[in-house]
Amino acid sequence: GDSVTQMEGPVTLSEEAFLTINCTYTATGYPSLFWYVQYPGEGLQLLLKATKADDKGSNKGFEATYRKETTSFHLEKGSVQVSDSAVYFCALIIQTGANNLFFGTGTRLTVIP
């Protein structure tokens, strides 16, 4: 079935460090891929998306490239800030029916000054 496997956390980085959070997927069709971010005590916010192979989604300094050959959508940021501390979720949608999102388990990132 359709699923997302996400790098387990927690991840702790110093400010200005490079961030990579790995995400791979299994899908029977051609999914759209997303990264969502959840700040403490809040709901999820869409961070970035990619809808087809080789697309690069980017927002707030974060990037992820849709790699069909490796079925991956790794999240990267060149220089993290304390304000990036949050839980990050990789997700996919198979573009049928009600467009149900399949989420990874989330990766908690803590950035220390």
Add this chain to the structure above:
Amino acid sequence: SQTIHQWPATLVQPVGSPLSLECTVEGTSNPNLYWYRQAAGRGLQLLFYSVGIGQISSEVPQNLSASRPQDRQFILSSKKLLLSDSGFYLCAWSSRGGSYEQYFGPGTRLTVT
């Protein structure tokens, strides 16, 4: 612009008591609506989704139910809460056709004691 509201924000209920969580969406028509649960330290689990008034699909068997009495209103209910119902409940919406991303409400934190 579209906004999504959830209430209450937090709720503490005893085992065996009923539950009603409400979600409303503004600024859009005919949205797909979703209820997710996030258990402590875990990812998101899709509970219900709806593509129209009175149309509810359940993803997991449980003692929860959902209803959609109006186009932009989605209600999550239970007749008798269990301890395992504790968690963070998130409502989301997506538009019909076109883009596939889902937009989340602020969530309701439910503690069953």
